[in-house]
Amino acid sequence: MRHQAETIRNVALVGHRGTGKTSLNEALLFEAGALTRLGSVVDGTTASDVDPDEQSRQLSISAALTSFDWSGRKINLIDTPGDPSFIADALCALRVCEAAVFVVNAVMGTEVTTTRLWKAAAERDIARMLFVNMLDRERADFFRTLESLKAAFGPHVVATEIPIGGEHEVSGVVDLVDMRAYSYTQAGRGNAVEVEIPDAARARAEEYREKLMDEVAEVSDELMERYLEGSEITHAEIVDALRRGTNHGSIFPVVCGVATRNLGTNRLLDAIVEDLPSPVEHGGLQLPEVTLEPDEARELFAYVFKTRADPYAGRINLFRVYQGVMRHDAQLLNTRTHQKERIGQLVVFTGKGTTHVDELGAGDFGAVAKLKETRAGDWLAARDEPIRMPADQLPAPVMAFAVEPRTKGDEDKVFTALRRLQEEDPTIDLHRDPQTGEQIVAGLSQIHVEVIVDRLRSRFGAEVTLKPPRVPYQETIRSSAKAHGRHKKQSGGRGQFGDCHVSIEPSEPGAGFEFVDRIKGGAIPRSFIPAVEKGARDALEHGVLAGYPVKDVRVTLFDGAFHAVDSSELAFKLAGALAVKQALEQADPVLLEPVMLVTLSIPEDTVGDVIGDLNSRRGRPQGMEPAGTMTEVKAEIPMAELLGYAPELRSLTGGQGDYTMEFLRYEEVPGHLVQKLLAAASGEAVHA
Numbered sequence: 163m164r165h166q167a168e169t170i171r172n173v174a175l176v177g178h179r180g181t182g183k184t185s186l187n188e189a190l191l192f193e194a195g196a197l198t199r200l201g202s203v204v205d206g207t208t209a210s211d212v213d214p215d216e217q218s219r220q221l222s223i224s225a226a227l228t229s230f231d232w233s234g235r236k237i238n239l240i241d242t243p244g245d246p247s248f249i250a251d252a253l254c255a256l257r258v259c260e261a262a263v264f265v266v267n268a269v270m271g272t273e274v275t276t277t278r279l280w281k282a283a284a285e286r287d288i289a290r291m292l293f294v295n296m297l298d299r300e301r302a303d304f305f306r307t308l309e310s311l312k313a314a315f316g317p318h319v320v321a322t323e324i325p326i327g328g329e330h331e332v333s334g335v336v337d338l339v340d341m342r343a344y345s346y347t348q349a350g351r352g353n354a355v356e357v358e359i360p361d362a363a364r365a366r367a368e369e370y371r372e373k374l375m376d377e378v379a380e381v382s383d384e385l386m387e388r389y390l391e392g393s394e395i396t397h398a399e400i401v402d403a404l405r406r407g408t409n410h411g412s413i414f415p416v417v418c419g420v421a422t423r424n425l426g427t428n429r430l431l432d433a434i435v436e437d438l439p440s441p442v443e444h445g446g447l448q449l450p451e452v453t454l455e456p457d458e459a460r461e462l463f464a465y466v467f468k469t470r471a472d473p474y475a476g477r478i479n480l481f482r483v484y485q486g487v488m489r490h491d492a493q494l495l496n497t498r499t500h501q502k503e504r505i506g507q508l509v510v511f512t513g514k515g516t517t518h519v520d521e522l523g524a525g526d527f528g529a530v531a532k533l534k535e536t537r538a539g540d541w542l543a544a545r546d547e548p549i550r551m552p553a554d555q556l557p558a559p560v561m562a563f564a565v566e567p568r569t570k571g572d573e574d575k576v577f578t579a580l581r582r583l584q585e586e587d588p589t590i591d592l593h594r595d596p597q598t599g600e601q602i603v604a605g606l607s608q609i610h611v612e613v614i615v616d617r618l619r620s621r622f623g624a625e626v627t628l629k630p631p632r633v634p635y636q637e638t639i640r641s642s643a644k645a646h647g648r649h650k651k652q653s654g655g656r657g658q659f660g661d662c663h664v665s666i667e668p669s670e671p672g673a674g675f676e677f678v679d680r681i682k683g684g685a686i687p688r689s690f691i692p693a694v695e696k697g698a699r700d701a702l703e704h705g706v707l708a709g710y711p712v713k714d715v716r717v718t719l720f721d722g723a724f725h726a727v728d729s730s731e732l733a734f735k736l737a738g739a740l741a742v743k744q745a746l747e748q749a750d751p752v753l754l755e756p757v758m759l760v761t762l763s764i765p766e767d768t769v770g771d772v773i774g775d776l777n778s779r780r781g782r783p784q785g786m787e788p789a790g791t792m793t794e795v796k797a798e799i800p801m802a803e804l805l806g807y808a809p810e811l812r813s814l815t816g817g818q819g820d821y822t823m824e825f826l827r828y829e830e831v832p833g834h835l836v837q838k839l840l841a842a843a844s845g846e847a848v849h850a
């Protein structure tokens with residue numbers, strides 16, 4: 163039987179790296195009976211970090227979907243990665259869910275990725291709730307964390323629960339809606355035991371209940387009046403007002419607990435069901451072309467938000483039904499390829515494994531294997547409608563490596579595997595280097611590229627070698643020069659003759675290549691002039707310093723000579739190239755390097771060390787400011803100095819630092835460094 167949209171809750175678990183999302187996902191599934199034992203991230207036994215590379219790194223790489231029931235509702239829960247390298251999956255979960263639970267570390271409070279994802283959720287008008295996790299840790303402080311959340315996300319962040327005790331003595335929570343207390347003595351299922359509100363917590367509970375009621379009363383004038391009159395407001399009325407307030411972001415309820423001890427998770431499940439909207443309550447999806455309503459009676463539209471590359475099962479596509487009903491055996495259209503797709507078995511992830519279902523109604527989630535062409539970003543629909551989901555702002559892949567198969571002849575295997583991984587992860591860039599013909603793989607960070615290489619090996623048996631990220635150096639000139647080029651060959655038969663005089667000079671940065679024709683009086687016939695230009699272009703493809711492309715040069719052809727019988731296009735092309743090469747030698751050629759703008763997020767007490775290290779990398783700090791509990795530092799740094807930076811930053815910041823970078827401009831390499839950089843550029847493979 164399919165689930166009615168009114169009874170569904172679609173929830174993305176999002177937050178900064180390592181705040182306990184996967185542990186919380188596990189505890190929620192366990193508490194709801196979807197798992198028979200509570201696994202742990204440390205042991206690599208959780209339901210959502212299933213890939214060996216997620217377990218060995220103890221971090222989530224891909225979004226994981228599980229569906230289960232709680233209190234007569236169906237919850238579709240998506241555990242997402244917090245690491246900035248895998249942010250695409252968190253952003254796409256925020257695209258397809260009405261609601262998100264932001265998981266926050268009670269020691270750290272608001273962190274950079276929390277803020278970044280909050281912005282994305284706000285843009286998409288997603289209902290948001292917060293779970294303050296890790297109350298058991300040393301220096302955990304729920305109230306300080308609450309203040310940091312309010313400072314970051316505004317006054318409507320409001321606790322609906324406060325903890326009893328703190329750090330290793332945390333024992334339970336007080337529910338501020340009903341003013342009831344629960345204690346959790348062991349980690350089993352159904353471990354909440356109702357207790358008296360302890361005296362030590364009573365005053366705080368009353369203070370925070372008042373703050374909650376102030377927020378709740380703001381949702382409706384009628385409720386506000388009765389609240390001010392001091393009349394009794396029922397549980398149902400409070401919860402109804404909370405949900406209405408939360409639905410479109412006028413209230414952000416905060417609950418708390420300890421994921422690894424299953425403390426407070428039954429309360430979070432209740433809060434998901436009671437305080438977060440169903441697809442019907444949240445409203446249809448408005449796209450430029452159509453508005454899709456969570457209505458089963460209408461035509462089907464389902465959005466594929468995630469593709470998984472499985473070497474055995476092939477592609478598995480995870481989708482959300484936005485309108486209508488998805489049925490197994492249906493014939494549908496992929497609106498991008500305009501091809502028909504036959505839906506085979508519909509799959510639902512249940513925690514313990516998968517089950518097959520016959521149909522999934524509007525608002526619901528599921529998966530399907532073995533489609534022909536369909537992949538993430540596509541719509542499956544009853545009719546061909548040119549419909550598009552708004553694109554996510556994904557970070558640019560700047561960590562580039564050249565990959566080579568370990569075994570000659572494996573090129574196709576490696577390339578096909580890379581394509582499959584790219585379908586799964588839109589932040590992977592694949593292209594050929596136009597200069598060397600090498601296959602380049604670019605990702606967001608060192609870790610990102612390491613994961614790609616691991617997956618090539620573990621999933622597709624493709625072993626590759628990575629060559630260091632190539633710095634795309636360029637060359638240019640600093641002065642002007644003139645030169646004469648003559649190509650002459652007389653070896654019996656018809657000869658080859660071309661002769662030209664050129665001058666070259668620097669042009670505006672970014673101007674590229676310019677060619678000026680100043681030939682007067684037919685010194686070179688018109689028909690041969692394009693050949694000279696072609697020769698000049700060829701010469702500039704490989705500069706005289708180190709063979710890098712030469713940019714921003716103006717070449718003027720001002721004189722020449724020809725031979726009525728022996729001149730040819732080829733001869734003039736070679737003469738042109740010869741002249742330009744010679745002129746380059748005399749025009750003060752210089753090496754240019756790309757300079758990046760790097761944005762770092764680091765703990766405040768590491769700022770000194772990190773900046774010291776940046777200075778040793780020719781970095782120029784551009785300013786810093788506090789961002790949550792971290793400090794954001796911006797700096798300009800030559801790309802060449804950023805090779806291998808990720809592990810260095812990790813060690814300088816005890817694993818907490820992060821950075822992103824983007825291309826700024828080309829700058830001249832200081833003369834004394836040219837030889838050193840060029841030697842490094844022709845270095846060897848760094849990495850297997």
Ligand SMILES: Nc1nc2c(ncn2[C@@H]2O[C@H](COP(=O)(O)OP(=O)(O)OP(=O)(O)O)[C@@H](O)[C@H]2O)c(=O)[nH]1
Pocket residue numbers: 177178179180181182183184185186202203204220221222223242243244245295296297298299419420421422423
């Ligand atoms: N003490 C304590 N440790 C926790 C708690 N929740 C999670 N942890 C630990 O914190 C670490 C990170 O937990 P994860 O669940 O992997 O965090 P995550 O948010 O999924 O991490 P990413 O997916 O990489 O962003 C693991 O070692 C967990 O065992 C908690 O409530 N208390």
Ligand SMILES: [Mg+2]
Pocket residue numbers: 183184185211221222241242243244
């Ligand atoms: Mg995780």
